[in-house]
Amino acid sequence: xxxxxxxxxxxxxxxxxxxxxxxxxxxxxxxxxxxxxxxxxxxxxxxxxxxxxxxxxxxxxxxxxxxxxxxxxxxxxxxxxxxxxxxxxxxxxxxxxxxxxxxxxxxxxxxxxxxxxxxxxxxxxxxxxxxxxxxxxxxxxxxxxxxxxxxxxxxxxxxxxxxxxxxxxxxxxxxxxxxxxxxxxxxxxxxxxxxxxxxxxxxxxxxxxxxxxxxxxxxxxxxxxxxxxxxxxxxxxxxxxxxxxxxxxxxxxxxxxxxxxxxxxxxxxxxxxx
Numbered sequence: 001x002x003x004x005x006x007x008x009x010x011x012x013x014x015x016x017x018x019x020x021x022x023x024x025x026x027x028x029x030x031x032x033x034x035x036x037x038x039x040x041x042x043x044x045x046x047x048x049x050x051x052x053x054x055x056x057x058x059x060x061x062x063x064x065x066x067x068x069x070x071x072x073x074x075x076x077x078x079x080x081x082x083x084x085x086x087x088x089x090x091x092x093x094x095x096x097x098x099x100x101x102x103x104x105x106x107x108x109x110x111x112x113x114x115x116x117x118x119x120x121x122x123x124x125x126x127x128x129x130x131x132x133x134x135x136x137x138x139x140x141x142x143x144x145x146x147x148x149x150x151x152x153x154x155x156x157x158x159x160x161x162x163x164x165x166x167x168x169x170x171x172x173x174x175x176x177x178x179x180x181x182x183x184x185x186x187x188x189x190x191x192x193x194x195x196x197x198x199x200x201x202x203x204x205x206x207x208x209x210x211x212x213x214x215x216x217x218x219x220x221x222x223x224x225x226x227x228x229x230x231x232x233x234x235x236x237x238x239x240x241x242x243x244x245x246x247x248x249x250x251x252x253x254x255x256x257x258x259x260x261x262x263x264x265x266x267x268x269x270x271x272x273x274x
Contacts, residue, residue: 005042005046006019006040006041006042006043006067006068006178007019007068008020008021008022008042009021009022011089011092011093012092013061013085013086013088013089013091013092014084014085014087014088014089014091015072015088016064016069016070016072016085016088017069017070018061018062018064018069018070018085018089018092019040019041019061019062019067019068019069020041020059020060020061020062020089021041021042021045021049021058021059021060021061022057022058022059022093023049023050023053023057023058024052024053024054024055024056024057024058025056025057026055026056026057027056027057027099027122027271027274028056028057028059028095028097028098028099029052029056029057029058029059029098029099029100029101029271030059030060030061030086030090030095030098030099030100030101031044031045031048031049031058031059031060031101031103031106032061032063032086032100032101032102032103032106032107032109032110033045033060033062033063033066033067033103033105033106034103034104034105034106034128034253035066035104035105035106035143035144035191035192036143036156036160036175037143037146037148037153037156037175037179037185037188038153038174038175038176038177038178038179038184039066039067039175039178040062040066040067040068040178041060041061041062041063041067042060042067043067043175043178044060044103044106044256045060045256047256047257047260047263047264048256048260048263048264048267051260051261051264051268052264052267052268052271055268055271055272056099056268056271059089059093059095059098061086061089063082063085063086063106063109064077064081064082064085065077065187065188065190065191066187071183071187077187077190077191078202079108079109079112079202079203082109083109083112083113083116083117086109086113087113087117087120090120096119096120097119097120097121097122098120098121098122099121099122099123099124099125099271099274100113100114100121100122100123100124100125101125101127101267102124102125102126102127102129103127103128103129103256104127104128104129104130104227104228104253105130105203107126107127107128107129107130107131108129108130108131108203108204108205110124110125110126110129111124111126111129111131111205111210111213112131112203112205114213114215115205115209115210115212115213118213118214118215121215122215122274123215123216123217123218123270123271123273123274124213124215124216124217124218125217125218125219125220125267125270125271126217126218126219126220126233126236127219127220127221127255127256128220128221128222128225128227128228128232128233128253128255129219129228129232129233129236130200130203130204130228130232131203131204131205131210131232131236132204132205132207132210132232132235132236132239133200133201133204134200134228134229134231134232135197136196136197136199136200137226137227137228137229138226139159139226139227139253140196140200140227140228141196142155142156142159143156143159143227144191144192144196144199145192145194145196146179146188148176148179148180148185149176150172150173150176153172153173153175153176153179154167154169154172157171157172157175159226159227159252159253160227160252160253160254161252161253161254161257161258162222162224162250162251162252162258163250163252163258166254166257166258207239210236210239210240211239211240211241213240214241214242215242216242216243216270216273216274217236217237217240217242217243217244218243218244218246218266218267218270219233219236219237219240219243219244219245219246220233220245220246220247220248220255220263220266220267221233221245221246221247221248221255222247222248222251222252222253222254222255222258223247223248223249223250223251224249224250224251224252225251225252225253226252226253227252227253228253230247233245233247246266248262248263
């Protein structure tokens with residue numbers, strides 16, 4: 001089931017029919033969503049796209065394996081495939097260079113993109129990011145180990161949000177329905193099989209490659225995040241020379257949803273400095 005707003009434009013990126021949002025004018029900004037079950041670019045970035053779209057050209061794709069992007073039979077869900085999909089998208093949209101905002105799993109993709117293709121990344125924003133070694137949290141293990149049911153989704157929403165009022169039964173129902181569309185859970189299960197610590201390790205960049213990142217970088221984290229530890233962002237800001245850290249109090253893993261207005265101002269002003 002789709003909310004309607006989740007399906008936007010389609011482009012063939014690296015041979016894959018890709019659903020993506022494209023809003024606004026100005027300097028291009030690529031938004032890379034996280035890896036929760038039933039996620040899509042719109043579900044992740046819905047409070048962000050319209051606001052940042054007033055200042056920038058915002059591109060928000062459903063990453064390979066997620067949302068309404070094609071899931072080719074036999075595809076491998078790994079960093080090489082995800083990076084190939086992202087660079088294919090930039091090529092298809094004729095965008096030689098973009099600023100990148102990555103959330104959680106999307107933060108790891110953003111880090112790898114900046115490290116592997118530095119010429120294609122202007123400024124970098126990492127929010128609740130994976131990408132450094134850490135012991136998997138109970139929260140992340142629960143997210144990646146999700147088995148579809150409305151009750152399970154409801155429990156996950158309570159882990160994502162510090163403000164429990166955001167974790168409504170209606171949202172749980174919508175995200176559950178998205179997680180059981182044909183082929184969605186099969187793809188999701190293939191991405192992060194047990195032992196799920198392996199998934200964390202596979203997304204981590206060696207420290208020397210993180211230290212070599214030269215882009216101006218804004219690191220953002222929710223102080224009360226139960227999924228990705230705050231220590232990840234503290235580590236990133238120590239490793240990346242041209243970086244700053246902003247921690248939101250009374251905030252879980254959903255900074256862009258729980259504190260959307262302040263998040264949009266912070267990120268928008270940082271990106272505009274370029």
